[in-house]
Amino acid sequence: xxxxxxxxxxxxxxxxxxxxxxxxxxxxxxxxxxxxxxxxxxxxxxxxxxxxxxxxxxxxxxxxxxxxxxxxxxxxxxxxxxxxxxxxxxxxxxxxxxxxxxxxxxxxxxxxxxxxxxxxxxxxxxxxxxxxxxxxxxxxxxxxxxxxxxxxxxxxxxxxxxxxxxxxxxxxxxxxxxxxxxxxxxxxxxxxxxxxxxxxxxxxxxxxxxxxxxxxxxxxxxxxxxxxxxxxxxxxxxxxxxxxxxxxxxxxxxxxxxxxxxxxxxxxxxxxxxxxxxx
Numbered sequence: 313x314x315x316x317x318x319x320x321x322x323x324x325x326x327x328x329x330x331x332x333x334x335x336x337x338x339x340x341x342x343x344x345x346x347x348x349x350x351x352x353x354x355x356x357x358x359x360x361x362x363x364x365x366x367x368x369x370x371x372x373x374x375x376x377x378x379x380x381x382x383x384x385x386x387x388x389x390x391x392x393x394x395x396x397x398x399x400x401x402x403x404x405x406x407x408x409x410x411x412x413x414x415x416x417x418x419x420x421x422x423x424x425x426x427x428x429x430x431x432x433x434x435x436x437x438x439x440x441x442x443x444x445x446x447x448x449x450x451x452x453x454x455x456x457x458x459x460x461x462x463x464x465x466x467x468x469x470x471x472x473x474x475x476x477x478x479x480x481x482x483x484x485x486x487x488x489x490x491x492x493x494x495x496x497x498x499x500x501x502x503x504x505x506x507x508x509x510x511x512x513x514x515x516x517x518x519x520x521x522x523x524x525x526x527x528x529x530x531x532x533x534x535x536x537x538x539x540x541x542x543x544x545x546x547x548x549x550x551x552x553x554x555x556x557x558x559x560x561x562x563x564x565x566x567x568x569x570x571x572x573x574x575x576x577x578x579x580x581x582x583x584x585x586x587x588x589x590x591x
Contacts, residue, residue, distance in 0.1 A: 314535030318544035321528035326551020328521035329397040330559050331513035336393025338510040340500035341386045344517075346492025347507075349382075349485040351518025356482035356527070363479050370479040373472025377480065378487025380468055384461035385488070391454025396562040398553025399440055402575045403455035405549040407462035409433045409582045414463050426582065433578035439571030477530045485522060546579045 335344055360367065392400050412426040441448045472480060496502070507514075533541040553572060556562040564572065 314532045314541070315544050317528050317532030318536060318541050319547060321525040321532060322545050322548040323551045324520050324525040324528070325548040326401060326553075327555050328517050328525075329392065329401050329552040330555045331516045331521070332389055332392045333397050333400075333556070333560065335510040335513040336389070339502050339506050339514075340496075341389035342492045342495035343500050343502045343507075344389050344510065344514060345382065345385045346489050346496050347514050348518035348522055349385075349492065350489035351515065352485040352522030352526075353482055353489060355519055355523025356478060356485065359478045359527075360482045363476055366476040366479050367483075370472075370475035371483055373468070373475040374480045374483025375487050377465055377468045377472070377484040379491065380461055380465035381484055382488040382491045384458050384465055386492070387454050387461060388458040391451045391458065394449070394451030395455065396553075396564060397556030397560065398549070398562065398564055398572065399568065400451070400455055401549035401552025401556075402440060402572045403437065403452060404459055404462065405546060405575065405579050406433055406437070406456070407459040407466065408546065408579045410459060410463040411466050412582070414460075414467055429578045429582040432581070433575055436571045436574030436576075436578060439567050439574060441571075442565070442567060478527060481526050481530070543580055546576060549576060549579075 332344070388400075388404060395403075409426075409429050412420065412422055413430070416422060437448075437452075441452060469477075469480070529541075529545065532544075549572070553564065
């Protein structure tokens with residue numbers, strides 16, 4: 313059951329790439345994410361009310377994680393319309409490979425397996441760019457930066473592991489929404505027509521991707537454990553390619569598909585305890 317729950321979360325996140333791509337030319341990244349995060353907070357608000365005794369222990373972590381996830385999602389939204397959703401999803405998933413290297417600052421060691429996974433992922437990224445350096449453009453650079461910020465957010469969540477995960481998520485979303493507000497009001501100033509056009513994608517990402525999927529992840533990961541949960545959760549990138557093809561008619565070339573397979577393999581290998589499965 314835990315596997316199915318985590319797979320459902322990854323499917324919801326994969327579909328979110330389509331929603332983000334559709335709204336790319338309609339509203340700005342601060343508007344899209346600011347509204348979706350505030351909706352996500354409202355979805356989790358009943359949980360916060362029921363667990364209000366855990367607010368104090370989760371508030372600080374929620375604020376720091378909210379800053380990181382704001383940077384990750386705004387950068388992602390700025391670049392997602394420049395790439396096919398599948399390609400954007402696979403590059404974003406590289407955050408799982410980057411986590412061990414950012415964790416060095418906390419005293420953790422980078423193993424030979426980590427180095428191998430990074431090199432393997434870079435090979436996949438090269439193929440995703442059409443096996444040519446000039447294929448690495450603004451969209452790819454923004455997705456890589458997005459992966460870096462998501463890796464930072466993962467480390468912050470781990471740092472505040474004593475906090476209630478759902479309460480922390482709620483305040484993470486509230487913080488992100490508040491951060492976006494001045495940029496929406498002073499910079500993007502969306503009109504009613506653009507908000508109406510982007511209403512369905514925003515509602516989907518706010519309710520399903522932000523509120524429901526993060527809850528499913530917390531439940532499923534607790535049932536499976538992090539080393540096993542990463543396998544269904546990493547399928548987010550696969551679902552982004554599938555939904556991009558089915559809904560938007562986007563295609564990836566054979567060499568780009570090979571890159572997707574290599575990136576996915578590197579992501580799974582970076583998180584799985586190989587020795588445990590060989591016993």
